[in-house]
Amino acid sequence: MTVAFAVTIQGRESVLPHHNLSMDEFTTLYGHFRRTFTAASLVDTTEGDFYYLGPQKMFIEVTYPLRQIMLIEGKVTTIFYPLERTAFRLESENPAILPLIPGLMAAIRPDFGLGDLGFTLYSQEMRGDTVVSSWSHPKARSKIGDYKIAEVKDRLAYTLYVSPDSSNRNRTNFSNYLALGGVSFPTRISSAAQSTAGKAFELVTLSGLKMNLEIPPAVANFQIPADVTVTKRKW
């Protein structure tokens, strides 16, 4: 679905075409994920299924490298280990950051979610079939610099951030899009980051995505079994 999205470029109104609308089109999202994080000589892989159940609510069942169930509901994160019969209930003062979701949501929103952060589109240019736009915060541009967003055929191709002193560089590529209803989701998200701490790479692949799926009772009514001791902690 293509829509016209009005933005302001340095005080002048412009229009960005974008194939996606918003996350309002779905209430739940299910998928299988595989995340591989690489830094120096280590490779850390995690695999499992996730159910995005709405803003600030997510159910994750990790199947590799161990069995773990994670339920995030706003400020409460519950982690259950079915084999070890142990669990945690973690409470924080602010809602927890949902795994996997922020980048996915950024890819399907017309302004990549930057508008909510007070960002302004400063410039746009065509490079072949790629539209590259530069975004920054008007009150912090000199400090944080610009975020470059590249689109190919109305789909987010990559984001690039280089700090003004060039000490931090991060590029995330979005590819292998899958159309579900009126929304296209990237199913391959790869990132490379470089800072004074070193270099790191991350690859997230998603498969079996289903939108507005009826949530299984085991997920919808998930509760830690009564015989399991729950350790309560505050972040």
Next chain:
Amino acid sequence: MRFDLVPKSVMVGIVATLCLMLLALPLSANLALAGDVSRQDATTGCAEGERQARSDISGGTWFAIGCLAGLIGYLIAMSEPNPPAMQLMGKPPEYVAAYTDCYRNKGKSIKTKNALTGCLVGTGVSVVIYAILIAAASNDTSNF
């Protein structure tokens, strides 16, 4: 978020953090974890929790809050930081326990230490300004 109500130095930190969360996926946060995460025991969990807290929480930001907001800033700093759940995904129980404890303690330590320093610096600056004003007022009075 009303950025116009927030001091610029604080706002820059907030904006940069939010953007990295949104656009850079969790990788930037994980870059701090480029240590030995192949071991997933309590010791590693604690070290990674502390490292993540240092990455998430800017000492300079909390110094500015303490400096600008004084005692209120110090009290704000007493609140707990908010870590990403991603770091606990696929990690064993002992790792999760150590990670959360060490993250919380380190985060609180960074915030309170810097906010208190900022609070004291802010108070000191206020005292100097008042002293100058009082001295100036005294000189004016004695001239009469």
